[in-house]
Amino acid sequence: MKIKITSLIIILTLVLVSSSSLAVELPGYEGGINNENNYKEVIFITGEPIELEGTLKINIKERNRKGVQEKNYTYTYNLNNFKLGATLKRTIRLTEIFDINGKQTTSQKTLDNYNETLRIDGKTYQVKTEDYQWNQGQVLHETGLLEYYAGDWSARKTYKVDRGAETVTVQTKGNLVGYDSPWSATQTQTLEYIIEYENKLEEDSTWEGNAIVEASYNKTKDYNYVENVPNQISFRGGFILTEKHENVLKYSYDLPRPNGRGRNMGRDSMSIDTNPIITRLNIPALRDVRGLESEKDILLIASMDGFSLRATNLGPSTPVSRGDFARALANTMDIELPVEETTSSRRSRRNKEKEEEKLRYIDVPKTHRNYSYIEGVSNRNIMVGVGKGRFEPDRELTKAEATTILIRLLGFQSLAPIGNYSTGFKDDSSIPYWAKDHVYMAKELNIVPRTEYFYPNRPITKEETATLLVNFINYLQDQLKYDYRENVLN
Numbered sequence: 001m002k003i004k005i006t007s008l009i010i011i012l013t014l015v016l017v018s019s020s021s022l023a024v025e026l027p028g029y030e031g032g033i034n035n036e037n038n039y040k041e042v043i044f045i046t047g048e049p050i051e052l053e054g055t056l057k058i059n060i061k062e063r064n065r066k067g068v069q070e071k072n073y074t075y076t077y078n079l080n081n082f083k084l085g086a087t088l089k090r091t092i093r094l095t096e097i098f099d100i101n102g103k104q105t106t107s108q109k110t111l112d113n114y115n116e117t118l119r120i121d122g123k124t125y126q127v128k129t130e131d132y133q134w135n136q137g138q139v140l141h142e143t144g145l146l147e148y149y150a151g152d153w154s155a156r157k158t159y160k161v162d163r164g165a166e167t168v169t170v171q172t173k174g175n176l177v178g179y180d181s182p183w184s185a186t187q188t189q190t191l192e193y194i195i196e197y198e199n200k201l202e203e204d205s206t207w208e209g210n211a212i213v214e215a216s217y218n219k220t221k222d223y224n225y226v227e228n229v230p231n232q233i234s235f236r237g238g239f240i241l242t243e244k245h246e247n248v249l250k251y252s253y254d255l256p257r258p259n260g261r262g263r264n265m266g267r268d269s270m271s272i273d274t275n276p277i278i279t280r281l282n283i284p285a286l287r288d289v290r291g292l293e294s295e296k297d298i299l300l301i302a303s304m305d306g307f308s309l310r311a312t313n314l315g316p317s318t319p320v321s322r323g324d325f326a327r328a329l330a331n332t333m334d335i336e337l338p339v340e341e342t343t344s345s346r347r348s349r350r351n352k353e354k355e356e357e358k359l360r361y362i363d364v365p366k367t368h369r370n371y372s373y374i375e376g377v378s379n380r381n382i383m384v385g386v387g388k389g390r391f392e393p394d395r396e397l398t399k400a401e402a403t404t405i406l407i408r409l410l411g412f413q414s415l416a417p418i419g420n421y422s423t424g425f426k427d428d429s430s431i432p433y434w435a436k437d438h439v440y441m442a443k444e445l446n447i448v449p450r451t452e453y454f455y456p457n458r459p460i461t462k463e464e465t466a467t468l469l470v471n472f473i474n475y476l477q478d479q480l481k482y483d484y485r486e487n488v489l490n
Contacts, residue, residue, distance in 0.1 A: 029075060029092065029094070030155075030172065030174065030189075030191060030213075032189075032215050032217075032247070032249075033215060033217075033247035033248065033249045033270065033271070033272045034056075034247060034272060035245070035247070035272050035273060035274045035275075036274055036275065038053065038272065039053065039054060039055060039056045039077075039079070040052070040053050040270065040272065041053075041077075041079055041088070042213075042249070042251060042270075043088075043118075044195075044209070044211060044253055044255060048264070049251070049253065049266075049268060050081060050084060050086065051081060052079040052080060052081050052086060052088055053079060053080065053081070054077065054078045054079035054080055054088075055077075055078050055079075056075060056076065056077050056078075057075075057076045058073065058074070058075055058076075059073070059074040059076075060072070060073055060074075068097060068098075069097070069098040069100070070095065070096065070097050070098070071095070071096040071098075072093070072094070072095055072096075072112075073092075073093065073094040073095075073096070074091070074092070074093050075090070075091070075092040075093075075094075076090075076091050077089065077090040077091070081120075084120060084121075085120065085121075086118070086119065086120035087118070087119050087120075088116070088117070088118045088119075089116070089117050090114075090115065090116040090117075091113070091114070091115045091116075092111070092113070092114055093111075093112040093113040093114075094109050094110065094111060094112060095109065095110055095112055096108065096109045103141060103142050103143070104139065104140065104141050105139070105140045105142075106137070106138070106139050106140075107137070107138045107139075107140075108135070108136070108137055108138075109135065109136040109137075109138070109153070110134075110135050111129070111132060111133070111134040111135070113129050114127060114128065114129045114131075114132045114134075115127070115128055115129070118159075123161055123162055124161070124162055125159040125160070125161055125168065126159065126160050127157055127158065127159055127160075131157065131158040131159075131160065132155070132156070132157045132158070133155060133156045133157075134153070134154075134155040134157075135153060135154065135155075136151055136152070136153030136174075137151060137152055137153070138150065138151030138152075138176075139151070141411070143408070143409055143410065143411040144380040144381050144382040144408075144409055145181065145182065145333055145335070145380070145382060145409040145410075146179055146180065146181045146409065146410060146411065147179060147180045147181075148178075148179045148411070149176075149177070149178055149179070150175070150176065150177045150178075151175065151176045151177075152173075152174065152175045152176075153172070153173075153174045153175075154171075154172065154173055154174070155170075155171070155172040155174075156169065156170070156171050156172070157169070157170045157172070158170075165199060165200050165201045166197070166198070166199045166200070167197070167198050167200075168195060168196070168197050169195070169196045169198075170193055170194070170195050171193070171194045171195075171196075172191055172192070172193055173191070173192045174189060174190065174191040174192070175189070175190055176188065176189040176190075178217075179480065181476045181480070182221075182333045182334040182476070183220070183221045183333075183473050183476040183477050184218070184219060184220045184221065184476050184477050184480060184481045185217075185218070185219040186216065186217065186218045186219075186480075186481050187216070187217045188214065188215070188216040188217075189213075189214070189215045189216075190212070190213070190214050191212070191213045191214075191215075192210070192211075192212050193210060193211045193212070193213070194208065194209075194210050195208065195209045195210065195211070195255075196208050207256045209253070209254060209255035209256060210253070210254050210255075211251060211252065211253040211254070211255075212251065212252050212253075213249065213250075213251045214249070214250045214251070215247070215248070215249045215250075216247070216248045216249075217245070217246075217247050218245070218246045218247075218248075218481060219243065219244070219245050219246075220243070220244055220246075220477055220481060221241055221242070221243050221477070222241070222242045222243075222244070222477065223239050223240070223241055223242075223300060223473075224239065224240050224242065225237055225238070225239050225240075225296055225299070225300075226238060226239075226240055238280060238281060238282075238283050238303065239280075239281040239299070239300055239303045240278060240279070240280055240281070241278070241279040241280075241281060242276050242277070242278050242279075243276065243277040243278075243279075244273065244274070244276050244277075245273065245274035246271065246273050246274075247271060247272050247273070248269065248270075248271045249269060249270050249271070250267070250268075250269040251267065251268060251269070252265075252266070252267035253265065253266060253267070281303035281304060282303055282305070282309050283303070283309075284299055284302035284303055284307070284308075284309050284311075285309065285310055285311060285312050286298065286299065286302055286307070286311065286312065286313070286314050287312045287313065288312070288313045288314055288315070288316065289314055289316055289463075292316060292463065294316075294463050294466055294467050297463075297466040297467050297469075297470040298314065298316060298462070298463060298466040300466070300470060301328060301332060301465075301466045301469055301470070302314070304331050304332050305327075305331045306327065306328035306329075306331045306332045306466075306469065307328065307462065307466075314462055315462060316461065316462050316463035316466075317461050317462075317463060318461060318462055319396040319397070319459035319460065319461060319462075320396070320397050320402075320459070320460055320461065320462050320465045321393060321394050321395060321396060321397060322383070322391065322392055322393055322394070322395050322396075322397050323364075323368065323369070323370035323373070323374055323391075323393030323394060324370065324462075325383075325397050325402060325405075325460075325465065326370055326373040326374045326376070326377045326383055326393075327370050327373040328465060328469060329373075329377060329382065329383070329405070329469070330373040330376045330377055331373075332469055332473065333409075335373075335376045335377060335380065335382070336376060336379075337372045337373065337375065337376040338372055338375045338376065338379070360375065360378060360385075360391075361374070361378075361385055361389060361390055361391040361393075362389045362390060363390045363391060363392065363393065364391050364393050368393060370393055374391055374393060378391075382405065382408075382409060383405060396459035397459065397460055398456065398457050398458065398459060398460060399454065399455060399456050399457075399458055399459075399460045399464065400431060400432055400435035400438075400439065400456035400457060401435070401460075402460045402465065402468060403435065403438055403439050403442045403447070403448055403456075403468070404434070404435045404438040404439075406438075406442065406447060406468070406472050407437075407438035407439075407441050407442050407447075408438065410441075410445075412441045412445070413437045413438050413441060414437070415441060416436070416437035416438075416440045416441055417440070421440070423436065423439050423440045423443060423454070424443065424450075425439075425443075425451075425452070425453055425454040426452050426453050427453050427454055427455065427456070428454075430454075430455075430456055430457060431454065431456045432456065432457075435456060439454060439456065445475055445479065446471065446475070446479075447468065447471045447472055447475055448468065448471070449467075
């Protein structure tokens with residue numbers, strides 16, 4: 001069979017934010033890598049991968065139509081490869097409609113408008129709206145602190161070459177999976193392309209190729225303690241937070257060779273990072289934690305105002321109250337707190353003056369030291385009341401309760417074994433039934449130490465609270481990211 005090799009295009013759409021903002025997760029179009037200033041896309045032409053670079057501007061509008069939440073996306077590409085004389089211009093408009101059902105949200109994306117023109121080797125490849133069928137479905141589940149999501153899409157795009165006698169059809173199957181947390185976020189997309197070429201003016205002038213693209217976006221916050229070099233300074237050292245955004249793209253291909261003999265197969269990868277965002281944390285005044293094994297853990301939590309920044313004595317072995325745990329959790333996990341009303345905004349509520357504002361909890365007045373933190377965690381159902389309108393903010397929190405709160409934030413309690421099982425602690429029988437699945441998962445994920453005894457009903461101390469929260473942070477930074485990135489890509 002005679003095979004005539006004509007310019008082949010597999011558009012691997014690697015989506016970027018506009019230069020006016022920082023890098024975000026991969027938009028749900030077709031994979032991608034980017035940083036603040038640069039956008040790259042790979043196309044496969046004549047059996048060889050070719051890189052295009054340039055700009056991509058993204059415009060997102062949100063609106064609510066008769067109770068239906070909707071987002072409209074516009075992507076505008078302007079790309080080129082100067083060495084090969086290739087140029088690409090593309091405009092895409094998508095609409096996403098959301099259906100919210102409790103903690104789950106499903107959405108459907110559809111194509112509104114599409115226009116793409118690629119010029120290379122003296123030929124023009126063009127796709128218009130009627131030549132592109134595309135849709136994507138996605139589901140999101142939120143736990144109060146984290147969001148997990150997954151999606152799938154399918155597409156068929158037909159390029160008309162010059163006058164249309166030659167066509168290239170690209171069929172796409174794709175899926176994505178990701179999560180977002182205060183200390184890390186990852187999204188990984190996998191796309192499979194099948195490419196079919198046809199020349200209607202020549203018999204037996206057809207061929208087929210395929211490619212697989214895996215694109216991953218990752219955001220991580222790292223902390224690091226830095227000692228001060230000079231001795232004559234008012235503080236010995238402090239913590240630095242460094243936020244990094246990384247993008248990795250892996251691809252493989254199986255395409256015909258230009259001479260029609262054999263196949264051109266290969267694989268490659270590329271990566272692009274953003275400039276790190278560095279934040280210096282406050283210096284806590286604590287003096288009674290020096291020399292403790294958990295000193296760095298305590299200072300880290302205090303640096304984020306999880307413990308008081310101004311207090312000189314923490315009392316590391318003293319119990320933590322429910323309200324104080326809410327504070328530590330809110331400040332280390334960047335939980336949004338309620339905004340205090342200004343005098344003018346209070347005056348604007350004259351129509352409600354007849355009704356006294358009802359507090360969420362009768363035992364948490366606005367004057368309570370932890371009022372805003374308790375409101376913050378309650379708004380997300382992270383910590384809730386104990387019944388009869390009470391929160392008991394000053395009651396000691398047990399180790400079982402603290403552990404249950406964190407595992408519930410991950411949403412992993414249902415991953416524990418079913419039926420009669422042991423957590424492995426010698427005091428397993430003392431663990432309350434409602435906490436057992438949470439304690440088991442916390443041990444499996446190394447969020448709680450693998451000691452002989454757990455002491456579930458003991459009040460958790462401030463030192464233990466610091467260690468527990470730092471272990472939780474480390475899990476979000478490392479293990480969760482690894483599962484969503486390396487295990488998927490490899």
